[in-house]
Amino acid sequence: MIYDCQKKEISFEPVFTILIPSWNNLDYLKFVVQSIYKNSVHKHQIIVHINEGKDGSLEWIKEQKEISYSYSSENCGVCYGFNLASHMADSPYLVFIDDDLYLCPDWDELLLAEIKKMPDEKWCISSTMIEPTDKGISCIIPNKNFGFHPSEFDEELFLSEYKSYPKEDWNGSQWYPMVLPTMVYRAVGGLSPEFSPGMYSDPDFMIKLWHYGIRYYKGVSASRAYHFGSRSTGRVKRNDGRSEFILKWGLSSNTFFNNYLKIGTEFLGYLPDPEETNFLKFKKWIDRWKVKFKTRPVKFWKE
Structure with a gap:
């Protein structure tokens, strides 16, 4: 695999650095970059990771004067891409975003207003996504169909x-657009490559932040983005992130989200450490045994 990086000079001091991984999604990539330029209050550094770039996205990104990029000749996934x-x-x-988003007006100013309230660097804050379908995710505003493609x-x-869509601020902040301090990302080692190409890398990152000491995970309702849908995850060969997460942390992502992050519930401030009740201990025990007894092929011959 061939890797390359090109950092381009910018003529301003950026408020955010926006990271965008893209895998042969040129139409979406152009559209999300256009929304950043059009709907941001502040000026931001944009860095795109191009996976393969067989659709012309590599040539396009090279032509952009102030957009830096990294490149891999094959799809290396979001973990290596973001890192x-x-x-x-x-x-x-x-700021972490997917290439199939459209950022709404003032999205950045609304996030920055939250950041300015923070007494230290231990926080993780997200915008709220609007989606055309209902996936049963409590953090998202569903069933607002404005198309599945920029056209x-x-x-x-x-x-x-x-x-006008009603939504409270919510707990959990693991959805993109997501902002956190650069030094925190580097302190925890970024996204974990063992989850490549990326399934369950976000829950893994959230629990790494938890162990780092972060307890402020806020989803900001007023800062919004339209999500066309998972344009890349439907094409990728998925890793078994669910099992990898349990084996690494000794609990499932659902147990972590529901008992630690309280994901999707009304935001009330800093999250407390969960009480280690018998129920929570039992839930973790069940999680570990689910992986231990995961069905595997039985061979009746010697290789």
């Missing part, structure tokens, strides 16, 4: 409506 791109960051805050997107209608 590689993050080394070129110049701002104190990293279908009714931008004028969307901008006239998106603020």
Whole structure:
């Protein structure tokens, strides 16, 4: 596999460094970058990781004067993609986004207002996604269909409506767009490559932040983004992230989200450490045994 990086000079001091991994999604990539330029209050450094780039995205990114990029000749996944791109960051805050998003007006100012309230660097804050379908995810505003591709997107209608959708601030902040201090990302070692190409790398990152001492995981309702859908995850050969997570941490991601992050519940401030009740101990025991007795092929011959 061939890797490359190109850091481009910018003529301003960035508020955020925005990291975007992209895998042959040029139409979406152009659209999300356009939304950043159009709908941001502040100026930000943009760094894109190009996986393969067989659709012209590598040539396009090279033409952009102030967008830095990293590149892998094959799809190395989001873990290596984010980590590689993050080394070129110049701002104190990293923003993680997918290439199939459209960022709404003032998204960055609303996140920055939350950051300014923080007494230290131990926090993780997300915007709130709006999606065309209902996946049963409590952190997301569902069933607001404005298209599954940028060519279908009714931008004028969307901008006239998106603020009106009711939603409380929520606990859990593991969804993109997500912002956290650059030094925190580097302190915990970024995303864990053992989860490549990326399934369950986000829950793993959240629990790494938890062990680092972060207890402030806020989803900001007013800062919003439209999510066209998982354009890349449907194509990738998935790792068994569920089992990898349990084997690494001794509990399932669901146990962590429900008992530690309280994901999707109303945001009430800093999260307490969960009480180690008999129920929680039993839940962790069940999680470990699910992996231990996971069905595997039985061979009746000697290789």
